[in-house]
Amino acid sequence: MSAVAVRIRAARRAVTRITLLPLLLRAGIFLSALAGLLLAYPVEVLRGQLLLVAPVVALLPAVGPRRIWPTVVALVTVGGWVLAIDGYDRPVALWRLLAVAAALYLNHTLCALVAVVPYDAVVDPALVLRWLLRAVAVLLGTMVLGVLLVELAGIGGEQGLLVVTMAGLVVAVLVPALLGWLLRRR
Known part of the structure; x- marks a missing residue:
């Protein structure tokens, strides 16, 4: 039996055995990736x-x-964002930036969850709910911090932009350090 026939048979078996929650999670991956792509690319494209x-x-x-x-998908989405800003001179709108970032993060976290959940697993909905609530908390915290940093950037003119850039760098260093400390603490 050829390798192609084996793969086709395995795909057919997977489709017949998939359960509802992993299928819904995969639909969430599709929708978040599609939303990110549609928000990132300019209308002309x-x-x-x-x-x-x-x-x-x-x-x-x-x-x-x-x-x-x-x-x-993340790189294609970011490429679309850069194309829209640089190639089509679309102004950076905060709502669009936050929406693309949220779609990218949601896509990433759902892919991480689906990667460890077998397609035919019977999954407790409470597990998915906790996962999604954690993702929403991260998104809300990030958006609030992002809006605050954007507002701080406008306070001091060019100097304010430098302060916000340095604050972002400090946050980018402290978050992995905090996560590493939390992992070692277990």
Whole structure:
């Protein structure tokens, strides 16, 4: 039996055995990836071929969350953001920036959860609810801190921007240090 036939048989068996909660989580991965792509790219690009390609690209991490696809979708989304800002001179809107960041984070955290949950597992909904509540808490905290830092940047003109950049650097160093300390404390 060829390798292709074995893969087709394994895919057919996986489709018949998948349970509802892992399927819903994969749908969440697809929707968050698609939302990130649609929010990041400029409308001029979306009118063309990308509107047809975006759902296919968003489907890749839902099908293969353990593979390279979540990273590819994140890079394509960030590339779309950079293209919109630099190539199409779209102004940076705070709501769009926060929405793209939230979609990227939600996609990332759902891929992490689905990567460890087998497709045919019977999962307690409380586990998923706790996971999603934690993700929402992280998103809200990040958004509040981000808005505060943006407001601080406007206070001091160019000097205020330097202060916010340094504050962001301090946060970027302290968060991994705190997480490392929490892991060692166990």
